[in-house]
Amino acid sequence: MFNASSFYDLVSGRKQGIGAGIARACLRLAAIPYSAVVGLRNFRYDQHWAEIVRVGVPVISVGNLTLGGTGKTPFVKWMAKHCRQRDLRVAILSRGYGAAEGEKNDEAMELEQALPGVPHLQSKDRVAIARRAREQYRSQVLVLDDGFQHRRLARDLDIVLLDATQPFGFGYLFPRGTLREPATSLARADVVCLSRANQVSANERTRIRGEVQRLAPQAVWCEAIHAPSQLINSEAETLPIEQLGEAKVMAFCGIGNPAAFRGTLEAAGAQVAEWREFPDHHRYTVEEIAEMGRAAQGAGLERIVCTHKDLVKIDHRAVAGVPLWAVTVELELLVGETEVASALDTLLATTPAP
Numbered sequence: 001m002f003n004a005s006s007f008y009d010l011v012s013g014r015k016q017g018i019g020a021g022i023a024r025a026c027l028r029l030a031a032i033p034y035s036a037v038v039g040l041r042n043f044r045y046d047q048h049w050a051e052i053v054r055v056g057v058p059v060i061s062v063g064n065l066t067l068g069g070t071g072k073t074p075f076v077k078w079m080a081k082h083c084r085q086r087d088l089r090v091a092i093l094s095r096g097y098g099a100a101e102g103e104k105n106d107e108a109m110e111l112e113q114a115l116p117g118v119p120h121l122q123s124k125d126r127v128a129i130a131r132r133a134r135e136q137y138r139s140q141v142l143v144l145d146d147g148f149q150h151r152r153l154a155r156d157l158d159i160v161l162l163d164a165t166q167p168f169g170f171g172y173l174f175p176r177g178t179l180r181e182p183a184t185s186l187a188r189a190d191v192v193c194l195s196r197a198n199q200v201s202a203n204e205r206t207r208i209r210g211e212v213q214r215l216a217p218q219a220v221w222c223e224a225i226h227a228p229s230q231l232i233n234s235e236a237e238t239l240p241i242e243q244l245g246e247a248k249v250m251a252f253c254g255i256g257n258p259a260a261f262r263g264t265l266e267a268a269g270a271q272v273a274e275w276r277e278f279p280d281h282h283r284y285t286v287e288e289i290a291e292m293g294r295a296a297q298g299a300g301l302e303r304i305v306c307t308h309k310d311l312v313k314i315d316h317r318a319v320a321g322v323p324l325w326a327v328t329v330e331l332e333l334l335v336g337e338t339e340v341a342s343a344l345d346t347l348l349a350t351t352p353a354p
């Protein structure tokens with residue numbers, strides 16, 4: 001089965017052999033037209049040939065340089081809470097990847113549970129929903145989720161997350177690597193945050209920071225971890241995260257970086273006896289859920305665990321009698337919290353009245 005982990009093994013070079021080498025060569029050729037399209041698009045915006053629209057309120061973008069999960073959702077939650085603590089009306093804008101027609105995607109459902117009262121608007125036309133947030137909800141601040149490549153909507157603070165385990169997309173644009181645009185694009189960033197910083201050594205963090213300072217010397221630097229905070233089920237019941245310690249579990253996820261989720265579970269002490277990996281934004285079928293339940297029951301496992309993003313799509317307290325729990329994650333800034341908060345507060349001081 002060719003999944004996200006298989007793709008990362010291939011493009012990172014971990015997978016060896018003649019076949020893997022040929023596959024990488026083909027992917028490098030396939031990256032040429034992608035590179036041309038990305039380069040032309042950025043050139044149009046850099047030269048002001050393409051329109052950039054302002055909507056009259058501060059816009060904060062939280063985005064990626066690479067494909068796959070870098071932990072944007074916990075950062076978006078942190079940002080929205082920071083705005084709400086200052087009694088500001090905040091709305092979240094996103095494209096809605098993976099959503100069925102007329103429905104919200106998994107990330108929107110997760111954020112709605114975590115941030116009750118914060119509107120989350122989804123559309124390919126981010127300018128249109130930005131205007132609607134301003135008019136319908138009287139929003140004073142807009143948080144643009146996954147917005148680094150969406151340059152049509154002007155932003156006042158551009159935050160880019162780099163996953164510490166693969167910060168520069170293995171050195172290549174997609175599909176040869178996981179870069180969505182060249183690393184030199186970091187020059188547009190106001191803040192660069194190294195997410196999952198605890199999953200690499202101090203020397204590696206220093207090396208990545210040096211490279212970022214070369215590419216974006218003006219950017220504020222911060223380092224974050226995504227700390228598991230508790231377990232939650234479909235009925236909003238919770239358990240301490242310590243309940244995972246030494247437990248034998250089945251784990252599954254449909255996210256951009258499945259290895260990071262497995263690492264989180266193992267760091268919390270869980271013994272992952274059964275593992276299932278699905279594509280990002282996967283919509284689970286009845287049979288897939290039943291198969292996992294049968295496997296967990298047959299192996300005598302204590303729990304089935306997934307991400308909160310997965311749980312919102314599966315309305316089950318248990319599967320085949322095995323309790324289903326999700327791990328909730330909170331952002332913790334280890335380095336640069338004061339600088340990031342200062343940059344944010346300076347911007348929020350300019351917010352208009354609702």
